[in-house]
Amino acid sequence: MGLPAGAGSELFCNGVPLTPARWPNTGFARIDGVVDSGTSKDATPPEELRLRARPGTFRFADRARLERWAGAANVWLSGYWNWDWADDTMPAGAIDVRAGTITLGLPHTYGLGKSARFFVTNTPEELDAPGEYWIDPGAGRVYVWLPENAGDHPELIVSLLADPILTVANTEAVELADLTFAAGRGSALRIAGAEHVLIERCVFRNMGTAGVELEGRHNTVRECAFEDLGASGITVAGGDRTTLEPAGNQVVDCTFRRCARTHRTYQPAIRLDGVGQIVANNLIEELPHCALIFAGNEHRIERNEIARVLLETGDSGAVYCGRDWTLHGTVVRNNLFHDIAGSDARYQNAVYLDDMASGITVVGNVFLRCHWGMLVGGGRDIVVRANVFDSCSKGIAFDKRGVGWMAKAIADPEKSTLHQRLRAVPIDREPWRTRYPTLREYLTDRFGRPTGSRVESNLLLATPLGNVDDRDCVLVDKNVEVKQALSQDEIAAILDPARRRALKDFRPQQSPEGFEPIPVKTIGPGGGAPARR
Numbered sequence: 001m002g003l004p005a006g007a008g009s010e011l012f013c014n015g016v017p018l019t020p021a022r023w024p025n026t027g028f029a030r031i032d033g034v035v036d037s038g039t040s041k042d043a044t045p046p047e048e049l050r051l052r053a054r055p056g057t058f059r060f061a062d063r064a065r066l067e068r069w070a071g072a073a074n075v076w077l078s079g080y081w082n083w084d085w086a087d088d089t090m091p092a093g094a095i096d097v098r099a100g101t102i103t104l105g106l107p108h109t110y111g112l113g114k115s116a117r118f119f120v121t122n123t124p125e126e127l128d129a130p131g132e133y134w135i136d137p138g139a140g141r142v143y144v145w146l147p148e149n150a151g152d153h154p155e156l157i158v159s160l161l162a163d164p165i166l167t168v169a170n171t172e173a174v175e176l177a178d179l180t181f182a183a184g185r186g187s188a189l190r191i192a193g194a195e196h197v198l199i200e201r202c203v204f205r206n207m208g209t210a211g212v213e214l215e216g217r218h219n220t221v222r223e224c225a226f227e228d229l230g231a232s233g234i235t236v237a238g239g240d241r242t243t244l245e246p247a248g249n250q251v252v253d254c255t256f257r258r259c260a261r262t263h264r265t266y267q268p269a270i271r272l273d274g275v276g277q278i279v280a281n282n283l284i285e286e287l288p289h290c291a292l293i294f295a296g297n298e299h300r301i302e303r304n305e306i307a308r309v310l311l312e313t314g315d316s317g318a319v320y321c322g323r324d325w326t327l328h329g330t331v332v333r334n335n336l337f338h339d340i341a342g343s344d345a346r347y348q349n350a351v352y353l354d355d356m357a358s359g360i361t362v363v364g365n366v367f368l369r370c371h372w373g374m375l376v377g378g379g380r381d382i383v384v385r386a387n388v389f390d391s392c393s394k395g396i397a398f399d400k401r402g403v404g405w406m407a408k409a410i411a412d413p414e415k416s417t418l419h420q421r422l423r424a425v426p427i428d429r430e431p432w433r434t435r436y437p438t439l440r441e442y443l444t445d446r447f448g449r450p451t452g453s454r455v456e457s458n459l460l461l462a463t464p465l466g467n468v469d470d471r472d473c474v475l476v477d478k479n480v481e482v483k484q485a486l487s488q489d490e491i492a493a494i495l496d497p498a499r500r501r502a503l504k505d506f507r508p509q510q511s512p513e514g515f516e517p518i519p520v521k522t523i524g525p526g527g528g529a530p531a532r533r
């Protein structure tokens, strides 16, 4: 799931994105029942899906609204139509007032579920509140109810440019500093085939898709702000998965706020691919879904503060990866995750290593007031060591899905994504052979079970350890559970960046054996000493 194609035009007032005319004005409406779930990727054979994909139909009891929409020319619907991790926006199809039903204008990937939630958007009949607008592309007109604080001479900008505002390609040693990129329909900055490019103190805001698309090696993005982006903040790729040659691109000391503004799922603040990217000392907050998604190998994700994400999604993680046995070598270390409780707690996890993702180390992090600290989906060679969990409803859920509900999905080496990804990297050749020797045993040694994993030396404060389902394969050792949470003052000191800088390394009284003090003062923008190249 990469970046979406360029968004439509949007309207910004005094640098703030306004809202396409919608109902309800905030939040979601619930459907009143499924009439026809339509075809879905989960339940319909691919061949039939290609030939006869069918949109769903749902009941909706609000007759006055149905009458209004049935008479409108341009009704769009945006919603979580089935799963809490899959949003989609599309035109409405038939609206039948007498039957009290709405048919979607296009088939939705996962069909309609009974708890689907949605809102009507980009519909002029629903323009009824300050800050709402509608663009009539045919007539070239913008209708807007200005925000109350717009002032007498507001600056109004309509985004038009679909291409990146700036492209830096096949070059090296370029520096961009102190620039603001804003109000395009696509991404702000595309860097491709580049080396030693430095992006410093720039602002990326109000774009239709991403802030920065970065590919190359030894490039650095430093002290930049990413705000109100339609999709991802930054995507980073580079390095060689065959030779494990690291790219060494760095994203450091940046702030990310309100990314995934219009494309709500799988558009994280930071997306990593390739080998050896470094993400350090960033602040990521206020996102509907994931903060960081990674694939590839040997990334360093460290000393970041990640808060208030997964705000309207479920079955997801602030830091997320999945469905790949070959993700070895990435380390998630000394990060602060806090206030990731979600809206109504549908499996929100601070770190989610989904569907047998393997070979990842999570060490020395602080998980504070998260729903679940970690969900590990049956992966092998996972190390969860010396973390602190405070006031979470569960520390860790470590399941054995590879011999449970997922067993069927990994049984056929031809169809299984996990098998395909295993074949895509040379595990029998150097450097893979020596660096990740256990990979060669994944298909023969206790197939499907979470072999080689460890949950050890973690400290759980006012948080139950949780469940580790296959303790013959996963070592669970030296974890300490303490009833008492940190004091309100201790928590306030950790969460306040200024007070945090003065804190000594976190060294609990009831320290588990093997626990290493956590340097909380180095967490967040400006706290570390990132390696400069």
Ligand SMILES: [Ca+2]
Pocket (backbone or CB within 6 Å): 021, 022, 023, 024, 025, 126, 127, 128, 129, 132
């Ligand atoms: Ca409205």
